[in-house]
Amino acid sequence: MTSIGVSIVEDIADIRHGLERILSGAPDFLLLSSYDNAENAITALPDIQPDIVIADIQLPGLSGIDCIRRVKAVCPSIQFMMFTISEDSEQVFEALEAGASGYLLKQTPQDRILDAVRELYQGGSPMSSGIARRVVSSFHKRSSQSGAPDVLSARENEVLQLLAKGLLYKEIGLRLQISTGTVRQHIHRIYGKLQVQNKTEAINKAFGK
Amino acid sequence: MMICRSASAQNKHDSDSLLNILRSGRQDTVTVSVLLTWGDRYSIRAPDSAVFYFEKAHLLALKLHWLRGVAGYDSHIIKILDDRGNYQEALKLCQDAVRIYRDSGTREDMVRASNNLANEYQYLGDLNATVDNYMNAIRLAETLTKRRYMKILTNNLASVFYELGQYDKCYSYALQAYHIAGELKDTEGIASSLVNLGLSEGHLNRTDSAMKHFREIVRVGRRLDDYTLLCDAYVNIASIYIRQHRSALAKPKFDSVLFLANKYDNPNYRMLALSGLADVATEGREWPVADHYTKDAIGIAAFLRDRDDLVQLLDKEATIREKMLDWKGALSFRNRFDTLNDSLLNEKTRDHINDLETRYQAARKDHALAQQRLQLAQTKEIVRRRDTQLVILTGGLAALIILLLLAWRLFRQRQKLNRQALITLQKEQEVTVLKAVLEGQEEERQRIARELHDDMGAGLTTILYLSRQPETASASPSSEKIARTAAGLVDTINEIIWSMNQRYDTLEDLVTFIRRQTSQLLEINGVDYSIEIPETLPEVRLRGELRRNIYLVVKEAINNALKHANATFISLHIDVDSGLHIRVQDNGAGLLATRGHKNRTGNGLANMQQRMGKVGGTISIVSDGGTLIRLSVPI
Numbered sequence: 001m002t003s004i005g006v007s008i009v010e011d012i013a014d015i016r017h018g019l020e021r022i023l024s025g026a027p028d029f030l031l032l033s034s035y036d037n038a039e040n041a042i043t044a045l046p047d048i049q050p051d052i053v054i055a056d057i058q059l060p061g062l063s064g065i066d067c068i069r070r071v072k073a074v075c076p077s078i079q080f081m082m083f084t085i086s087e088d089s090e091q092v093f094e095a096l097e098a099g100a101s102g103y104l105l106k107q108t109p110q111d112r113i114l115d116a117v118r119e120l121y122q123g124g125s126p127m128s129s130g131i132a133r134r135v136v137s138s139f140h141k142r143s144s145q146s147g148a149p150d151v152l153s154a155r156e157n158e159v160l161q162l163l164a165k166g167l168l169y170k171e172i173g174l175r176l177q178i179s180t181g182t183v184r185q186h187i188h189r190i191y192g193k194l195q196v197q198n199k200t201e202a203i204n205k206a207f208g209k
Numbered sequence: 210m211m212i213c214r215s216a217s218a219q220n221k222h223d224s225d226s227l228l229n230i231l232r233s234g235r236q237d238t239v240t241v242s243v244l245l246t247w248g249d250r251y252s253i254r255a256p257d258s259a260v261f262y263f264e265k266a267h268l269l270a271l272k273l274h275w276l277r278g279v280a281g282y283d284s285h286i287i288k289i290l291d292d293r294g295n296y297q298e299a300l301k302l303c304q305d306a307v308r309i310y311r312d313s314g315t316r317e318d319m320v321r322a323s324n325n326l327a328n329e330y331q332y333l334g335d336l337n338a339t340v341d342n343y344m345n346a347i348r349l350a351e352t353l354t355k356r357r358y359m360k361i362l363t364n365n366l367a368s369v370f371y372e373l374g375q376y377d378k379c380y381s382y383a384l385q386a387y388h389i390a391g392e393l394k395d396t397e398g399i400a401s402s403l404v405n406l407g408l409s410e411g412h413l414n415r416t417d418s419a420m421k422h423f424r425e426i427v428r429v430g431r432r433l434d435d436y437t438l439l440c441d442a443y444v445n446i447a448s449i450y451i452r453q454h455r456s457a458l459a460k461p462k463f464d465s466v467l468f469l470a471n472k473y474d475n476p477n478y479r480m481l482a483l484s485g486l487a488d489v490a491t492e493g494r495e496w497p498v499a500d501h502y503t504k505d506a507i508g509i510a511a512f513l514r515d516r517d518d519l520v521q522l523l524d525k526e527a528t529i530r531e532k533m534l535d536w537k538g539a540l541s542f543r544n545r546f547d548t549l550n551d552s553l554l555n556e557k558t559r560d561h562i563n564d565l566e567t568r569y570q571a572a573r574k575d576h577a578l579a580q581q582r583l584q585l586a587q588t589k590e591i592v593r594r595r596d597t598q599l600v601i602l603t604g605g606l607a608a609l610i611i612l613l614l615l616a617w618r619l620f621r622q623r624q625k626l627n628r629q630a631l632i633t634l635q636k637e638q639e640v641t642v643l644k645a646v647l648e649g650q651e652e653e654r655q656r657i658a659r660e661l662h663d664d665m666g667a668g669l670t671t672i673l674y675l676s677r678q679p680e681t682a683s684a685s686p687s688s689e690k691i692a693r694t695a696a697g698l699v700d701t702i703n704e705i706i707w708s709m710n711q712r713y714d715t716l717e718d719l720v721t722f723i724r725r726q727t728s729q730l731l732e733i734n735g736v737d738y739s740i741e742i743p744e745t746l747p748e749v750r751l752r753g754e755l756r757r758n759i760y761l762v763v764k765e766a767i768n769n770a771l772k773h774a775n776a777t778f779i780s781l782h783i784d785v786d787s788g789l790h791i792r793v794q795d796n797g798a799g800l801l802a803t804r805g806h807k808n809r810t811g812n813g814l815a816n817m818q819q820r821m822g823k824v825g826g827t828i829s830i831v832s833d834g835g836t837l838i839r840l841s842v843p844i
Contacts, residue, residue, distance in 0.1 A: 012667060014674050014675050015670055015674045018674030018675070018677050018678075019674070021678075022677075085666040085670060086662060086666070086703050086706065088703075088707070088713075106670045107669075107670065107696040107699040128725070129721050129725050130713070165724070165742075166720070166721035166722065166723075166725040167724070167728075168725070168729065171728065171740075
């Protein structure tokens with residue numbers, strides 16, 4: 001099995017070092033680089049080509065969200081995981097719209113940090129009930145605005161609705177009789193569509209539609 | 210020089226022949242004309258001698274019953290009267306002359322007499338009569354071959370329209386005068402029509418064209434060696450520059466005017482030059498210089514009794530003193546300005562009233578006759594009318610009373626409406642204030658939430674990662690404890706932020722949050738659980754404090770079951786009717802068996818009770834084998 005190439009963008013040195021240590025200690029991870037600001041990351045990441053970037057949102061100068069936008073524009077294959085302490089914040093949602101595939105709570109225990117990154121690598125994304133609700137209303141608003149059919153599949157919709165009610169992946173899996181992994185993959189696809197929607201909307205705006 | 214000499218020779222020859230006629234003792238109409246012409250020669254140098262000859266001509270004309278001669282006397286004597294400022298007398302004579310010439314004069318005589326009459330009206334300030342008479346004169350002059358009259362009349366009319374502020378008419382008549390003067394090669398006529406052209410264009414904002422015409426005046430003035438034309442042109446050119454805020458260009462022009470005025474000792478132009486230089490200094494904010502020039506100009510204006518200019522200068526000086534922070538001086542000049550301005554305004558009003566009165570008197574005379582005729586007819590009508598009047602009066606009175614009553618009612622209604630409007634307005638204001646307060650509180654909440662998240666969150670996370678240092682982590686249980694505490698505090702911060710966030714203020718938000726946090730906690734601890742929550746929840750908004758207290762009680766209940774009772778299965782049940790009912794049940798050791806933890810559990814229970822009390826809810830705890838905790842909160 002090839003190892004997961006990871007880069008870090010985090011401005012607080014102690015946290016960055018702590019995270020570096022956790023990642024370098026795991027055999028299936030390969031820590032490629034770490035940055036204390038978005039500008040350096042934006043310049044370097046397209047050449048480094050990591051699988052996953054763990055990025056703080058609040059950074060001096062350009063924000064983590066700017067970092068996602070710029071890097072994603074050049075290298076759409078690089079996946080971003082927002083490093084945050086609050087999963088329901090407006091900024092996390094903005095980052096997801098900008099192209100992030102998930103988020104990682106900073107206070108997560110060490111071993112579970114590695115699990116979360118592995119899950120993302122395998123195509124599964126986390127989503128809180130607050131974010132789920134915002135995603136629902138975002139898709140709802142857009143489909144009613146543009147008149148286009150909802151791009152979410154019926155199953156994706158179901159998963160989102162249950163998430164919004166506060167159910168865990170495991171509970172959703174039980175309810176819908178699918179595996180937890182499948183739930184994660186649904187969420188991952190929903191994030192992808194959220195970003196596409198976001199892009200479409202931006203283009204429509206630019207043409208004054 | 211040659212031309213001059215020959216002209217004076219001609220004059221000498223003329224005077225000789227005139228003297229011969231006068232000495233001959235002839236008593237005919239020719240003598241009247243000669244006397245008038247002879248008197249004319251003295252009109253400027255020795256007005257008394259002129260009057261002497263004019264009066265002689267007048268007497269002779271009367272003796273001969275030669276009306277044209279009388280009219281001729283009128284026309285000549287008015288110049289003297291004008292110079293002495295006796296305009297009323299002059300006006301009367303001009304009116305006589307017009308009347309005489311209408312019957313027995315030539316058209317040329319009529320043109321001249323009408324022009325003179327118009328002049329007098331202009332001196333007296335009755336501009337409407339002035340225009341009428343010039344117009345009459347122009348109609349007659351148009352039929353004459355002599356174009357000189359048309360030139361004079363059109364230009365005179367142009368100045369009247371300028372005074373009336375009708376600049377477009379001023380412009381068109383001045384243009385006519387300019388063309389005629391051009392045809393006649395009359396340089397002075399060209400110059401005076403150019404002045405009117407330039408002035409009117411200045412007001413019509415045709416600055417470029419005005420400038421062109423004033424420059425032409427300068428050329429004419431040079432040719433004629435007439436310093437007054439130069440001064441007029443310079444003052445006007447400089448004034449245009451001042452208006453365009455190009456005072457650097459204006460200053461040399463005013464300097465030239467001052468130089469010429471000093472050379473020819475003309476106080477009028479000196480005043481204009483000083484006033485202009487004051488404007489230049491004002492533009493450059495050189496207040497002491499402006500003060501110096503304005504003061505001098507005021508002195509001259511006062512000496513000239515030129516009250517229109519004086520009033521403007523006083524206004525300027527008051528402003529300059531204000532800029533120099535000389536408040537006392539400013540006040541004194543402002544007072545002088547106010548006094549003079551008021552008197553000027555009063556005078557204008559008085560003139561206007563006098564004018565109206567004259568017209569009224571004339572109209573009254575006309576009506577007097579008509580009224581006498583009417584009176585007879587009226588007397589007949591009176592009896593019949595009186596009856597009608599009585600009826601009308603009674604009817605009118607009744608109508609008036611009704612009208613008053615209606616007006617009163619309307620007034621009362623208005624008052625009532627106004628009162629209501631006022632009350633509504635007050636209420637609206639109260640709402641606005643309340644809204645502002647709430648918005649302020651919300652802003653404050655958001656600020657605290659942000660600081661909690663950014664500062665406290667970052668600090669605690671740093672502690673968390675520091676405590677996970679490998680060299681200490683292996684051996685030290687305290688560092689693990691630090692890490693746990695820090696992670697717990699970050700969760701607490703998130704809970705506080707959640708409860709402060711108005712975005713999450715519904716019952717559904719609370720239930721979702723409880724469900725999510727509970728299931729995550731139980732999942733991490735590997736405990737089986739069941740959660741029962743209604744599919745749909747009523748839309749109710751809950752205060753942050755309420756949400757937070759209920760959530761913390763549930764959390765405490767779950768933690769108790771996990772930590773102290775060692776439960777392996779926990780169920781969470783939520784129900785909503787008029788209140789929110791939550792049941793937390795476990796299969797743990799129960800309260801009796803957890804005595805070892807008595808203190809802690811006891812504290813926890815007290816805490817839960819206190820929190821439920823705060824939000825007006827109740828809590829009941831049944832411990833029989835497992836533990837069942839019920840919460841009820843009215844919503």
